[in-house]
Amino acid sequence: MSQQNITVAIRIRPPLKNELEKTSEIVVKGEQNKVILDNLDSLEFDYVFDQQSSQQYVFDTIGINIIESFISGFSTSLLAFGQTSSGKTHTLGLPDIALCKQQEIPENSGLIPRLINLLFQKTQQISVKSLKVTYLEVYNEQIRDLLSPQQQQVQIKEILSNASCNKMIQITTPQANHLQVQTAEEAISCFVNGGINRATAATKMNSQSSRSHALFTIYLEQIQNGSIVKSKLNLVDLAGSERQSKAGAQGVQFKEMISINQGLLTLGNVIKILSENNGAHVPYRDSKLTRLLQDSIGGLSKCVFVACVSSSAYNSEESMATLKYAARARNIKNCPVKIIQENNDDVIQNLMIENRMLKEQLEQASFQQIMPSPTLSSVHNPPNSELLSAVEQVSMRYALNNEYQPAQLLDQFQSYICNQILSRNLQLSVTEEPQSQSLQLLLKTCAFLIRQTDKSQIQQTMCDQLDVEEQMLFNQSMIQPPSVQQLANKLKTLEEYYQNVENQTPKIRVKSGQVKLREIKYSPKEIVPKEKVVKQNQINSPKVLPAVKRK
Ligand SMILES: Nc1ncnc2c1ncn2[C@@H]1O[C@H](COP(=O)(O)OP(=O)(O)OP(=O)(O)O)[C@@H](O)[C@H]1O
Incomplete structure (x- = not known):
């Protein structure tokens, strides 16, 4: 001293x-x-x-x-x-x-x-x-x-x-x-x-x-x-x-x-x-x-x-x-010393708070890096365009062939995405998005998840939800992904398509680790049961990807 x-x-x-x-x-x-x-x-x-x-x-x-x-x-x-x-x-x-x-x-x-x-x-x-x-x-x-x-x-x-x-x-x-x-x-x-x-x-x-x-x-x-x-x-x-x-x-x-x-x-x-x-x-x-x-x-x-x-x-x-x-x-001589408080609960508590804040900041930063703004531009150059396009092609095929109702399809995607979010304990502060943006949000979330997810894992998850034939088509689309421009065009068309069924679109609300799907507003009789789709597939197989319908 x-x-x-x-x-x-x-x-x-x-x-x-x-x-x-x-x-x-x-x-x-x-x-x-x-x-x-x-x-x-x-x-x-x-x-x-x-x-x-x-x-x-x-x-x-x-x-x-x-x-x-x-x-x-x-x-x-x-x-x-x-x-x-x-x-x-x-x-x-x-x-x-x-x-x-x-x-x-x-x-x-x-x-x-x-x-x-x-x-x-x-x-x-x-x-x-x-x-x-x-x-x-x-x-x-x-x-x-x-x-x-x-x-x-x-x-x-x-x-x-x-x-x-x-x-x-x-x-x-x-x-x-x-x-x-x-x-x-x-x-x-x-x-x-x-x-x-x-x-x-x-x-x-x-x-x-x-x-x-x-x-x-x-x-x-x-x-x-x-x-x-x-x-x-x-x-x-x-x-x-x-x-x-x-x-x-x-x-x-x-x-x-x-x-x-x-x-x-x-x-x-x-x-x-x-x-x-x-x-x-x-x-x-x-x-x-x-x-x-x-x-x-x-x-x-x-x-x-x-x-x-x-x-x-x-x-x-x-x-x-x-x-x-x-x-x-x-x-007079003093003995100046620093009063240092070490290894007590206060310090640990403090460091834990600091640690949690840093983790949250890091997650937020990486999320924002992938999804910089809520516009289509972030999807024009997706982080993993092959996987995104694969997911999206399947989505389009279902939507345009009317094999699934759009809302039903989105529901499937959302369940998958939400499961991913929950399993990763991610917090997406996305609330009250306007209806017209819900698709963008969904696809951007896909892009984010794809970036985070192992390629084979997402492929497996998608395949688990598809029939044998659909899996084949899905795999084909994986081998020959469309260009980024094509993908952007498809997304645009898809967005327009979904705008027509705006009121039927469910919405993702994810906050503080909780996922709430808004009640779907479409009429129950419009939902085509899965068994029927499978039956139809059996009759009309094999199928090819349809051309994109434009308005
Ligand atoms: N350096 C200075 N220059 C000009 N005026 C001063 C100075 N120091 C003190 N004064 C004036 O002297 C008066 C007395 O000062 P002050 O009230 O600060 O004294 P004090 O030591 O605090 O007194 P007390 O112990 O009674 O409270 C005040 O009017 C103050 O403005």
Whole structure:
């Protein structure tokens, strides 16, 4: 298992109006990957975004890598932290919720909508099994589901992939609403709608201060080399640490502030212990926030921290504290692993479905290849013209000599064809064909079956249905097949002939492996019994093929 340090980026925001009212002094600046402090000390990070860095630039620098690693199958976490009003929500979310209803990602929007957009573009290149989202908040030490109508409470469940190794713990929240999303718009709308339910309030520091830690999580299941790979993308907007004196928190807000600071304090302790890497106990269980982040920080995921700070001297102490945390976090090592689900019922079931779909596609493709369109042209060049013409000649002889009624003859053909279809378990989605096309359909089906059937087998099947004399004629026609043009002419004539007895023509209806012959509408007295035909044959034998009657 290879270890990987947490990536840490710093985002410095310009001074806000309330800060400028106090002082115009700037004490935190960015220069390449360094933060330059007022006292000329500098701290190095993986990335530093200064006051001028645009939302697009931040996304291009860290966002694209996050999606690449997530899509390749690694769980990945992005956490924004910093004091209240330092720019966490601005960096992650949408400053103006109304804008996100639009199709295009607005220029001012933060990382989450951009990440979602890129993710859905990238999912075209992989085999996605499912994509779901959850949106939770930790408010006053309760985990609430922002995607449920009453923001119901949910519990944490951990999965131990390897009990001997803390790093193999996976954190799950099975009671939370896991909403299936098909498009970027759906996912963004979950983020926006859940965000509306999130606890916010106006404080002295921020008119829209987040009073809870929020976790928007995307769960991806994909198929890689026949196995299911499960990964999650945790997008975490932490509530900002705040000072009672500056934020002016009272009553409910004071209670919220204590809870926010408690969660952040535990997070700070977790970061400190993990960064020291001396085997000390990591107090994940001391807060709901750190429990939820257990597999993200020092766990199985890849992890990116974005520490947000103000550039203003008015908040220099808070910015220093944030930068200190961020510097520590850089030392934390995670062990990113792919969670692969192998050889279980789910995988087998999945592969069986995939297999069945492929078989159906293959059958459909070969069927369409043989019968490209429902016109006579496909019969002009039948796949096995000798056999088709043989079958058809017998059909013509019967039809023109009136030895069998056309409907009766077609019935015989249909039984044969249907038996073939059933024995091969083929599915022909042919329903409600117009009457005039029923012959074409029949002959095309013959062509298809002939292609599929062993030559001797079809000959045998035909012969089984014929008298000795008829067999002789059939065999003769097999030896001297007509040309394709002759065959086409015959088919045309035959089609015209059958159009005259349109109402008597039964129809093939084959769907989902079931064969239904429509009720034959001709009068029973028109049917010539087989015994009579045989008798007639005995008197008038031998017979020759008649000339084709044309209209
Ligand atoms: N990089 C930036 N450029 C311009 N304005 C910014 C930037 N970052 C934040 N702001 C502005 O600062 C204000 C506070 O930002 P934001 O609400 O994102 O802070 P926060 O850290 O999420 O605060 P809280 O923890 O209280 O929720 C907002 O008005 C926001 O538009």
